Amino acid sequence: MAKRVTGPEIEKLIQLLAKVPGLGPRSARRAALHLIKKRDQLMGPLAEAMGEAHRQVKVCSNCGNVDTVDPCTVCTDTRRDHSVIIVVEDVSDLWALERAGAMNTAYHVLGGTLSPLNGVGPDDLNIKGLIDRVSQGGVREVILAVNATVEGQTTAHYITDHLSGLEVKITRLAHGVPVGGELDYLDEGTLSAALRARTTI
Amino acid sequence: MAKRVTGPEIEKLIQLLAKVPGLGPRSARRAALHLIKKRDQLMGPLAEAMGEAHRQVKVCSNCGNVDTVDPCTVCTDTRRDHSVIIVVEDVSDLWALERAGAMNTAYHVLGGTLSPLNGVGPDDLNIKGLIDRVSQGGVREVILAVNATVEGQTTAHYITDHLSGLEVKITRLAHGVPVGGELDYLDEGTLSAALRARTTI
Numbered sequence: 001m002a003k004r005v006t007g008p009e010i011e012k013l014i015q016l017l018a019k020v021p022g023l024g025p026r027s028a029r030r031a032a033l034h035l036i037k038k039r040d041q042l043m044g045p046l047a048e049a050m051g052e053a054h055r056q057v058k059v060c061s062n063c064g065n066v067d068t069v070d071p072c073t074v075c076t077d078t079r080r081d082h083s084v085i086i087v088v089e090d091v092s093d094l095w096a097l098e099r100a101g102a103m104n105t106a107y108h109v110l111g112g113t114l115s116p117l118n119g120v121g122p123d124d125l126n127i128k129g130l131i132d133r134v135s136q137g138g139v140r141e142v143i144l145a146v147n148a149t150v151e152g153q154t155t156a157h158y159i160t161d162h163l164s165g166l167e168v169k170i171t172r173l174a175h176g177v178p179v180g181g182e183l184d185y186l187d188e189g190t191l192s193a194a195l196r197a198r199t200t201i
Numbered sequence: 202m203a204k205r206v207t208g209p210e211i212e213k214l215i216q217l218l219a220k221v222p223g224l225g226p227r228s229a230r231r232a233a234l235h236l237i238k239k240r241d242q243l244m245g246p247l248a249e250a251m252g253e254a255h256r257q258v259k260v261c262s263n264c265g266n267v268d269t270v271d272p273c274t275v276c277t278d279t280r281r282d283h284s285v286i287i288v289v290e291d292v293s294d295l296w297a298l299e300r301a302g303a304m305n306t307a308y309h310v311l312g313g314t315l316s317p318l319n320g321v322g323p324d325d326l327n328i329k330g331l332i333d334r335v336s337q338g339g340v341r342e343v344i345l346a347v348n349a350t351v352e353g354q355t356t357a358h359y360i361t362d363h364l365s366g367l368e369v370k371i372t373r374l375a376h377g378v379p380v381g382g383e384l385d386y387l388d389e390g391t392l393s394a395a396l397r398a399r400t401t402i
Contacts, residue, residue, distance in 0.1 A: 068208030
């Protein structure tokens with residue numbers, strides 16, 4: 001704003017809101033005004049929830065999930081099958097797979113992918129923790145649910161190499177046509193993979 | 202989420218973030234994860250700024266602007282021409298006009314428009330405050346910068362009627378072609394208004 005039309009506290013709020021993904025400078029102003037209008041119903045509770053989360057959030061020392069307890073809710077859930085570990089790049093992938101609700105297993109969050117160009121090596125990821133978990137026994141399958149990108153596949157190869165000496169089955173997500181997807185819009189690689197992995201009806 | 206994969210504090214944060222305009226349920230999750238990752242650089246300061254704003258924000262008793270002081274920064278700015286009052290529906294309009302930077306005047310925020318269908322009458326808006334300000338003297342022009350909607354124009358008429366007995370010039374924003382706008386995409390009303398208000402080059 002060219003001239004000051006409001007207090008520095010409100011301007012600071014707008015500046016910080018603009019750094020939240022999904023909000024730009026313009027929508028940060030709109031969000032700030034909405035929060036100010038609903039200050040008792042929304043801004044107060046949100047400030048408190050954010051402060052509470054800030055104080056309590058921790059990374060699970062076992063699997064790398066974020067939670068307010070350590071070990072996390074997933075790791076301590078006795079109704080899950082902890083002999084199967086789904087390996088994901090990021091917590092958001094864990095959440096996405098849980099929304100799909102297809103499996104009821106343990107997880108392991110790597111915190112990224114190997115990327116030598118960006119200076120991300122095996123020690124920067126939570127790979128040693130995975131090898132330790134598998135080495136301790138009781139794990140019969142590791143499902144590599146990393147992204148189908150070059151970095152994701154490189155990471156999957158690295159993990160496969162390092163788990164190969166252990167008594168564990170290593171699997172990866174199937175490639176194929178997305179449910180609801182139109183063939184015309186798919187790339188050749190996906191179509192080839194879907195054809196090779198065709199199933200009998 | 203089908204099953205709990207994280208603490209209730211984080212789920213509450215996501216629920217509240219989803220109520221912020223510009224964020225839906227999906228982007229609220231993404232925003233929450235980003236905040237958790239940047240918890241010391243972003244989540245902590247944002248929680249504090251929001252709490253601070255929540256404690257300090259007040260509505261200016263003179264003009265209806267939101268600020269952390271009352272009277273607000275605009276009302277106490279001695280470099281402004283307080284004999285001209287720009288009347289706007291909402292604080293966001295005040296901020297938008299200030300970004301344009303064309304005027305250096307006082308403002309009056311109505312807090313909405315007359316809308317009998319929605320049960321909004323003159324007493325629900327900050328109209329009496331405007332009449333009081335003009336009645337006290339020292340105001341030579343009131344610029345009605347309400348939206349060019351039916352409700353906005355109804356409100357403008359109502360205000361004009363109630364200020365007509367007072368010694369003050371009442372003006373409204375010009376209608377015309379938006380700067381950078383293409384004629385082909387404009388409605389007939391705007392084009393007619395732009396033709397009627399044509400100016401000599």
